[in-house]
Amino acid sequence: MYNFVQGQLVSISVIIFILGLLYQGIQFFKLTKKKEWVFPPLPAENKPKKKTADQWVIQCLRSLNGTLWKTDPVLTIVTSVFHVCLIVVPLFLLGHNILLDQSWGLSLFSLPESLSDFLTFIVLVCGVYFLYRRLFLARVRAITTVYDYLILIIAIAPFLTGFLAYHQWLDYETIILLHILSGELMLITIPFTKLGHMLFFFLYRFFIGTEYSFLRGSRTWAW
Amino acid sequence: MTHQEMKPVDTKKIREMLNQEKGKMKRYLSFCAHCSLCAESCFLYMEHQKDPQYMPSYKAIHSLGKLYRKRGRLDRRSLMEMKGIVWRNCVLCGRCYCPIGIHIPSMINFARSILRSQDVYPQMDETAYESWL
Numbered sequence: 134m135y136n137f138v139q140g141q142l143v144s145i146s147v148i149i150f151i152l153g154l155l156y157q158g159i160q161f162f163k164l165t166k167k168k169e170w171v172f173p174p175l176p177a178e179n180k181p182k183k184k185t186a187d188q189w190v191i192q193c194l195r196s197l198n199g200t201l202w203k204t205d206p207v208l209t210i211v212t213s214v215f216h217v218c219l220i221v222v223p224l225f226l227l228g229h230n231i232l233l234d235q236s237w238g239l240s241l242f243s244l245p246e247s248l249s250d251f252l253t254f255i256v257l258v259c260g261v262y263f264l265y266r267r268l269f270l271a272r273v274r275a276i277t278t279v280y281d282y283l284i285l286i287i288a289i290a291p292f293l294t295g296f297l298a299y300h301q302w303l304d305y306e307t308i309i310l311l312h313i314l315s316g317e318l319m320l321i322t323i324p325f326t327k328l329g330h331m332l333f334f335f336l337y338r339f340f341i342g343t344e345y346s347f348l349r350g351s352r353t354w355a356w
Numbered sequence: 357m358t359h360q361e362m363k364p365v366d367t368k369k370i371r372e373m374l375n376q377e378k379g380k381m382k383r384y385l386s387f388c389a390h391c392s393l394c395a396e397s398c399f400l401y402m403e404h405q406k407d408p409q410y411m412p413s414y415k416a417i418h419s420l421g422k423l424y425r426k427r428g429r430l431d432r433r434s435l436m437e438m439k440g441i442v443w444r445n446c447v448l449c450g451r452c453y454c455p456i457g458i459h460i461p462s463m464i465n466f467a468r469s470i471l472r473s474q475d476v477y478p479q480m481d482e483t484a485y486e487s488w489l
Contacts, residue, residue, distance in 0.1 A: 338457040
């Protein structure tokens, strides 16, 4: 059982994760088409002048006023830290890289163990904050379903079990098995559940042309 | 009873319309993280003492989301309730902001089209409590 979970099931979940994301990406490009520009590009003399670095920084800081930073600064910080740690911690964890090196002969740069441990703790604190919002904020509760709690559990479980396993609290063998299983479950569910916003955030904000696109938005929905 | 409240619901027509834009709308609905960060971008939400019913995501989930969840099998009463959500609680100003990039106005707009196909839309002579015009 342990060998299967640590061996084949890891490969299966990584393959499902990659193929699932590829499928969703291809579907997105099938469902959208290249945007036809209604307005011709601006003539060169009308184009805004290139900003210097300090002008650009000032403009970025000013534009923060029009973002979530102004309406909900706490959540903006929590969610940004959470999402960065969610990607950084598992990718640059020493234990994961050693296992990667042993099985596939490749590894990434590793963070010091104490830092990874601290960042994992931060992820857990962020998770508790999200749970608090779901339970006690009327506006979040109004749109929360059991599925949302399940998604939160799927996202937090690998970090909670990893934290417990690292500190060797509770039965190590069981916890590490749960850690591997929860990580695999997360990988498998990302392309097909709400966690898919990992991919769709970039597709929607960079490719679809709307008022809030980060870039010009070269595509539009086709129907 | 008004004409709107008596007419039978054409589930087949609703389903046909839902299927037409399934690719886009179902993705919007299923990748919404239910974070409620769109709330403050709606002036109606801010003006109604932050009543969750006026949240853009609430309006989309309880109109179009419900239509997809029930696969169009809704009675006229539910459609009439939806009328309030998509017309009275939303003016389609297009100012709602979603951090993931979901275009909420297009969802409300589509829900309105479906309701219109069932002859559900605001009437000029509606009683005061339902009047939003």
